Amino acid sequence: MSYIELSNLSFYYRKGKALFDNISLTFNLGEQVGIIGRNGAGKTTLVKLLIGMLKPQKGTISIEGSSIKNKSIADVATKVGFVFQNPNQMLFTNTVEKELELSLMRFELSKEVKQSQVNKILDFFDMDELRTMHPRNLSRGEKQKLALATVLVQEPQAIILDEPFSGIDMTQRLLIVKYLNELKKQGKLIILVSHNLDLILETTDKIIALKEGKVAYNVSIVQFFQNSEHLKEIGLIQTDYLSMLKSLKKYGLPNEILKKDDLLNFYKESLKI
Ligand SMILES: Nc1ncnc2c1ncn2[C@@H]1O[C@H](COP(=O)(O)OP(=O)(O)O)[C@@H](O)[C@H]1O
Ligand SMILES: [Mg+2]
Incomplete structure (x- = not known):
């Protein structure tokens, strides 16, 4: 049994014009899955179906073997955390710490356990010194991290991020990449929607490519x-990094070397440095 299973799913916004027609997909714990495709291919819709924000007209979505048909979004969120594209949509309180506590409100945990989960997540994101800051005064990248933290503090086994890298600088992007790789090590399922192919390459091991649903x-x-x-074929353009890999393959770089660290290690090995 996979952690998330979509079976024979069909969905349309307008009758007579199916966006998804009988698709089936599975997602397992420990996987990092990239969902790619052009604008309008159906990425965000697929994600909204996965978290119960939209309901399919046909087919089923199950998490840990049970259908989410009659579950609330809040229930699904404890199993599959979801980070919105715009972190401002997720932040409601006046300090970073309260924001994280708010995320734990629905859980019946003791004050001590809640406090320790908040501390753990602040530590994980190196955000301890931002504890009393107003979320409004954080930089875009810090807001993005906080939005991710409010999801992770609930300790879901799976998280979905829709375009988490847009509008943030390279340093913050690399930090998010680092955290995603850390989460993979913890055995979580990560589903990443992004049109940034270089970052997809760095953070995932599976690709679901959508084309017109x-x-x-x-x-x-x-x-x-x-x-x-x-x-x-799916209408996306090769990046500079991918073109470079393609050229290097002509000179013997193995196919399975894609990530920057692997590339570096490969040449270190062959140069004996
Ligand atoms: N709320 C909506 N009502 C009607 N059509 C929508 C709605 N949201 C998205 N669509 C349409 O569904 C298709 C897929 O959109 P979307 O899932 O947002 O794609 P992506 O995230 O890959 O850009 C597009 O044709 C889009 O215009
Ligand atoms: Mg989208």
Whole structure:
């Protein structure tokens, strides 16, 4: 049994114009899955279906084997955390600490346990010194981190991020990449929607490529990126980094080397440095 299962799912916004027509997908704990595709391909809609914000007209979505059909969004959120694209939509209180406490409000936990979860998450994100800051006064990247923290403090086994890298600088992006890799080590399922292919490459090991509501590819990143036609087919453009990898392959770089760290290690090995 997979952690999340979509079976024979169909969905439309307007009758007669199906966006998804009978798609099935599974997501397992420990996986990092990138969902890619052009604007309008259906990425955000798929995510909203996964968290119960939209209901399919046909088919079922199950989490840990039970259908989410009659579950509230808040119930689903304890199993699958969701980080909105715009962190301002998620922040409601006047300090970072209260924001995190608010996320734990629905849980029947003792004050001590709540406090320790808040401390743990502040530590994980190196945000301890921001504890008493007003969320409004945080930088965009810090807000993004806080939004992610408000989801993670609930300790869901799976998290979904929709375009988490937009509008933040490179340093903050790399930090989020670091945290995502850390979460993978903890065995969580991470589903990342992004049009930033370089960051998808750094953070995921599986790709679901959508094209006009169809699952065009559901393969490992190695299988997906080994052929640049795949990208073309779903209407996305090769990045500079991907073109560089392609050139290096002509000189013997193995297909499975995609991530920057692996690339570096490969050349360190071959140069014996
Ligand atoms: N609330 C809505 N009502 C009607 N159509 C919508 C709505 N949201 C999205 N769509 C349409 O559904 C399709 C998929 O959109 P979306 O899931 O947002 O794609 P993506 O996130 O890949 O850009 C698009 O054609 C879009 O115009
Ligand atoms: Mg979208």
